[in-house]
């Protein structure tokens with residue numbers, strides 16, 4: 001029955017690899033960013049939990065949104 005056990009193990013490994021690949025796709029930078037891409041200040045973990053993949057701290061995000069709103073007028 002060793003053959004069957006090997007197959008089961010290989011299948012399990014493949015499922016794990018696929019899950020890992022999917023989780024990487026959701027985070028293109030490989031890991032969740034812990035510092036703001038704009039000012040470099042650390043992003044609070046509560047914010048990162050609330051907004052997975054968030055790349056800016058709250059003040060920078062607000063600034064960006066204000067600028068976008070202004071430029072669209």
Ligand SMILES: [Zn+2]
Nearest residue numbers: 036039057060
């Ligand atoms: Zn910032």
